[in-house]
Amino acid sequence: MDLTVGPNQFFWDATTWRDFYARIADEAPVDRVVLGELICSKRLPFYQTHIPEAVERLLAAGKTVAMTTLALVTLKRERNLTAELVDMGLEVEVNDLSALAHLPEGAAFSVGPLVNVYNEGTLRWLVGRGASRICLPPELPLASVEMLVAATEAHVDVWGWGRLPLAISGRCYHARLHDRAKDNCQFVCAEDPDGRAVDTLDGQEFLAVNGVQTLSGSCANLSPQLPALRGAGVAGLRLSPQSNGFLELCSLFRNLIDGRISAEDLSAAALPTAPGGSYCDGFLTGAAGVEWSGRP
Numbered sequence: 001m002d003l004t005v006g007p008n009q010f011f012w013d014a015t016t017w018r019d020f021y022a023r024i025a026d027e028a029p030v031d032r033v034v035l036g037e038l039i040c041s042k043r044l045p046f047y048q049t050h051i052p053e054a055v056e057r058l059l060a061a062g063k064t065v066a067m068t069t070l071a072l073v074t075l076k077r078e079r080n081l082t083a084e085l086v087d088m089g090l091e092v093e094v095n096d097l098s099a100l101a102h103l104p105e106g107a108a109f110s111v112g113p114l115v116n117v118y119n120e121g122t123l124r125w126l127v128g129r130g131a132s133r134i135c136l137p138p139e140l141p142l143a144s145v146e147m148l149v150a151a152t153e154a155h156v157d158v159w160g161w162g163r164l165p166l167a168i169s170g171r172c173y174h175a176r177l178h179d180r181a182k183d184n185c186q187f188v189c190a191e192d193p194d195g196r197a198v199d200t201l202d203g204q205e206f207l208a209v210n211g212v213q214t215l216s217g218s219c220a221n222l223s224p225q226l227p228a229l230r231g232a233g234v235a236g237l238r239l240s241p242q243s244n245g246f247l248e249l250c251s252l253f254r255n256l257i258d259g260r261i262s263a264e265d266l267s268a269a270a271l272p273t274a275p276g277g278s279y280c281d282g283f284l285t286g287a288a289g290v291e292w293s294g295r296p
Contacts, residue, residue: 001229001257002031002236003250004135004157006112007038007068007093009165009240010210011190017047020241021054025061027247029254030239032064034093034112036085038071039168040211041078043187055090066091069099071114072168072212100129108132113159113238114168118144120151127154135238138164138220139283142228149233158229161249162240163195163208163275164216164289173209185211193243194275208276216289221270221279223256223263224294228285245273267294 005024012020024033035051035058037044058065067085070078073096083102085092094100095112103109110133117123117136126134131154136145138159149156174196175185189196195208195215208215222229222237229237239246239253249270255261267279282291 001226001234003029003160003253003257004032004034004236004238005030005250006135006159006162006238006240007034007036009039009163009213009215010193010195010243011040011043011187012047012193012243013190014047014050016193016243018050018054020246021050022057023247024250025054025057025063028250030063030250031236032066033058034066034068036068038068038095038112038114039213040172040189041070041075041081042185044081046187055088064091066093066110068093068112069095071095071165072170073098074170094131103130106130111135113137114165117148120148123148123152123154127152133157135159139289142225142232142284145229145234145284146232155235156233157236157238158222158234159220160222160237160239160253161270162220162242163210163218164220164280164283165213166207166216167214169212169214172212173214174211177209197276205276205278216276216280218276218278218280218290218292219274220281221267221274221292221294222281222284223253223266224292225281225284226256226263242273242275245270249273263294 082099093110093112095114111131113135133155135157172182174189175182178188189211195210198207200206205217207217252266256266279292280290283289
């Protein structure tokens with residue numbers, strides 16, 4: 001079972017972004033890294049000049065590199081950015097199906113977890129179109145994961161760690177929170193490098209927001225589900241970047257996969273830096289997504 005570092009969902013300054021991926025290249029025991037902007041195209045110019053350096057360093061370290069598309073393409077400028085990804089000579093991870101219009105017929109690509117691959121028909125169509133790797137949506141139950149893995153010879157990943165991506169909107173929640181127009185947001189989302197928690201009116205922990213994105217309030221941690229995922233034939237886990245403790249987290253998951261530590265050990269060690277301060281994996285086997293199977 002391999003490990004993929006998914007695209008960073010949050011807005012970090014250019015120096016932090018550059019240093020993060022330099023350390024991933026040099027220190028993280030992962031197999032594959034997805035770079036690029038997933039959430040908001042306005043963020044891309046702040047770190048775009050560092051992408052070639054990051055790609056070169058990651059490839060030199062023996063890691064596979066892919067470039068993500070935006071999760072929601074709405075502007076001509078964003079369509080052009082998507083088309084330019086094809087010219088980079090790297091694998092393209094599709095997180096919005098409009099990107100397929102820019103991929104030559106038969107060109108290999110991967111599919112990210114924001115594409116709704118909920119049934120065998122969709123999966124077979126994407127593989128027939130050229131998809132060699134699929135990261136399934138994190139809200140699928142284990143029974144569906146088992147059926148989809150059985151329906152294809154493509155490499156199938158599942159979301160293993162991080163705040164879960166729940167929705168993308170045309171409205172920027174961060175801008176609205178600070179009484180700013182979306183076009184004059186002043187990049188206030190940078191103040192929350194792992195997303196901003198949202199509570200209900202009576203103070204109950206609920207969700208998190210990240211610019212135009214809605215996320216889970218707690219951090220998905222599928223380490224207790226590793227035996228079931230292996231039994232289902234899942235080939236890899238995706239780890240979503242966070243601002244603190246991520247290199248250590250990658251090592252913990254590698255040690256878990258290789259049998260050197262238990263899921264309990266991983267969960268205890270990673271909890272202090274887990275976004276939201278709590279775990280969930282209920283979409284896979286629970287009655288509600290917020291549940292976590294590792295809770296006593």
